[in-house]
Amino acid sequence: MFSAPDVSVVIPTRNRPDLAVRAVRSALAQTHEALEVVVVVDGPDPDTRANLAAVGDERLRVIELARPGKAPNARNVGAGNARGRWTALLDDDDEWLPTKLERQLELAAAANRPSPVVASRMISRTPRADTVLPRRLPAPGEPLSEYFTVRRGLFHGDGFIQTSTILAPTELLRRVPFTVGLRRQQELDWALRAVRHDDVELLYADEALVLWHQDEDRDRISLANPWQDQLAWLRGNRDLFTPRAYAAFTMSVLSSMAAPTRSTRVFRELLAEARTHGRPGALDYLTFVQIWTLPPGLRAQVRDLVMGRPVDAR
Known part of the structure; x- marks a missing residue:
């Protein structure tokens, strides 16, 4: 035993x-x-x-x-x-x-x-x-x-x-x-x-x-994009974040989930959320714009190049 x-x-x-x-x-x-x-x-x-x-x-x-x-x-x-x-x-x-x-x-x-x-x-x-x-x-x-x-x-x-x-x-x-x-x-x-x-x-x-x-051909929870659920969670837990962190999460993590909608309304909603309840920095605005303007595949390829990883050409 x-x-x-x-x-x-x-x-x-x-x-x-x-x-x-x-x-x-x-x-x-x-x-x-x-x-x-x-x-x-x-x-x-x-x-x-x-x-x-x-x-x-x-x-x-x-x-x-x-x-x-x-x-x-x-x-x-x-x-x-x-x-x-x-x-x-x-x-x-x-x-x-x-x-x-x-x-x-x-x-x-x-x-x-x-x-x-x-x-x-x-x-x-x-x-x-x-x-x-x-x-x-x-x-x-x-x-x-x-x-x-x-x-x-x-x-x-x-x-x-x-x-x-x-x-x-x-x-x-x-x-x-x-x-x-x-x-x-x-x-x-x-x-x-x-x-x-x-x-x-x-x-x-x-x-x-x-x-x-991170097998790229296997479903993972981390690859799902329930941005509405995440926004509701973020709003309900605002006290866990500093204003700087609240804006950064909204304009990077949350925006990465929502950007595939290509919705102008959602773009404006998240920008307003970050500015009203957070304190965005210059890099947050740049991140937000590139997430919403670059197609996800192209953004991933640029990220791989920046990080020195082999580029996925799919």
């Missing part, structure tokens, strides 16, 4: 048995072995259940939900069933490098506050190239909402947090659950709400410890 875990790894999944097993094996292969892996299957899924049963590791537990509730709900269920003091999140289509938990626990042990959230850099892997994200880590005293949203380059952002990089106290994930029903920006929403608590600080491992697989 394995010793009591101090880390619980929570993996939500549905209808992707091969990917789920790959994620599970990367967690079980960690150099930090005092862990359990809690896979929350989001609704009846016999294939995934069968594939996981073949893994054959007593540290693996599987919870199958009676009906689908999407990833945020599955993460909350996993945290609610976690036995470890710490919970680490892993999406089913990502992988961890072997020292991920070991390195994050070292940083957590040296934290200044009792409930540290520890993230890391990651390797964003596409069929064309690998890119290490985030490009920079937060500066001392920098508002995190601005770190996550304010651009320093015309075609890309610098700050970033992704679910599969997050290690946090299990108690904190229960105290600050993921927002059920939110389709995009789930980790941004959670991180900004978590760091509002006085006992929480956000730390980053400088090295890349996660493989973020």
Whole structure:
């Protein structure tokens, strides 16, 4: 019988048995072995259940939900069933490098506050190239909402947090659950709400410890564009952002979702939103204009050139 875990790894999944097993094996292969892996299957899924049963590791537990509730709900269920003091999140289509938990626990042990959230850099892997994200880590005293949203380059952002990089106290994930029903920006929403608590600080491992697989021919939540839902979320959470960050998010992230509509009305609505409730900078206006004027394919090619990646000519 394995010793009591101090880390619980929570993996939500549905209808992707091969990917789920790959994620599970990367967690079980960690150099930090005092862990359990809690896979929350989001609704009846016999294939995934069968594939996981073949893994054959007593540290693996599987919870199958009676009906689908999407990833945020599955993460909350996993945290609610976690036995470890710490919970680490892993999406089913990502992988961890072997020292991920070991390195994050070292940083957590040296934290200044009792409930540290520890993230890391990651390797964003596409069929064309690998890119290490985030490009920079937060500066001392920098508002995190601005770190996550304010651009320093015309075609890309610098700050970033992704679910599969997050290690946090299990108690904190229960105290600050993921927002059920939110389709995009789930980790941004959670991180900004978590760091509002006085006992929480956000730390980053400088090295890349996660493989973020961005297969360009596979559907991902992060490729969906529910801009109306995101605008409603943004308006309902204005207090999470500084005025500078609110404008930057509206004119870059939100506009990238809405621009395919080619709607003059939407263009004006988002510009008014940023100017009324935020404080845009010059780069925000330039970003906003290029997002709305350049076709998405051309914009992606220019971004690849700027970042030194092979250009996708499709």
